[in-house]
Amino acid sequence: MKKKKQMETYVKERFGTDLHEFLKDKVENELLYDREIGKILNVEPDYVVKLRSAFGIKRTNGFSRRFERKYGPGAEETFRTMIKNLDVSLSDLARFFGFSREYARQVYEKIYGFPYTEAFKKKQLTRRKNRLTISKTPKRLELLMKVKVKMESLGLASHIGNIGGQYFLLSPVKGNNPGQHRT
Numbered sequence: 001m002k003k004k005k006q007m008e009t010y011v012k013e014r015f016g017t018d019l020h021e022f023l024k025d026k027v028e029n030e031l032l033y034d035r036e037i038g039k040i041l042n043v044e045p046d047y048v049v050k051l052r053s054a055f056g057i058k059r060t061n062g063f064s065r066r067f068e069r070k071y072g073p074g075a076e077e078t079f080r081t082m083i084k085n086l087d088v089s090l091s092d093l094a095r096f097f098g099f100s101r102e103y104a105r106q107v108y109e110k111i112y113g114f115p116y117t118e119a120f121k122k123k124q125l126t127r128r129k130n131r132l133t134i135s136k137t138p139k140r141l142e143l144l145m146k147v148k149v150k151m152e153s154l155g156l157a158s159h160i161g162n163i164g165g166q167y168f169l170l171s172p173v174k175g176n177n178p179g180q181h182r183t
Contacts (some may be wrong), residue, residue: 007041008049011041020055027052028148031060061108076111085172086123086130090116 003005008019026032034045034052041048052059068075070156076098082088082096094104108116144160144167151158151171159170 003047004051004054007043008043019051022059023048024057025053027057027060031065033060033062037050037073063112067107079107079111083119099146138167144169 011017011019011022017025017151023037026037032040034048037048038045064068064076079097080091083092084135090108091101093107094101097104105116108119112119112155141160147169148160150159151169161168161170
């Protein structure tokens with residue numbers, strides 16, 4: 001207990017914060033390991049473990065730091081951004097970073113905390129939904145719809161009709177007979 005009080009005083013004088021906030025910042029924000037914090041405080045790493053436990057602070061996730069160190073700054077963010085893309089697979093990520101597909105699967109699980117299979121199933125479902133929503137409108141109808149929009153923007157009335165599977169555009173003919181249409 002006496003050692004903890006001394007440590008609190010030391011941290012307060014040297015770093016201008018209380019011991020709990022100091023440890024929390026070093027572990028959660030700077031991602032330092034116990035041995036690195038021990039060097040800063042001039043104590044054994046085991047004592048840092050005890051302090052962390054007393055304050056309820058979990059160990060740092062060193063994976064992110066090692067991944068960034070090995071594959072460059074921003075590598076984890078690049079991984080996250082790429083994997084969100086529906087068309088990017090684990091194999092694509094593996095090729096991009098230069099490691100195996102299996103390691104890409106392990107990286108995914110370490111970063112997100114759950115297996116890729118869950119995300120893969122969601123991606124598949126989203127791709128299926130997207131395929132179903134792709135317009136199944138015939139090209140002729142699409143062209144007629146564009147012409148209709150253009151005509152309406154010019155102030156001309158028009159109507160698209162369908163007889164026997166054939167689409168056509170109707171527009172009123174200027175003249176004496178309002179019931180007459182031109183195709």
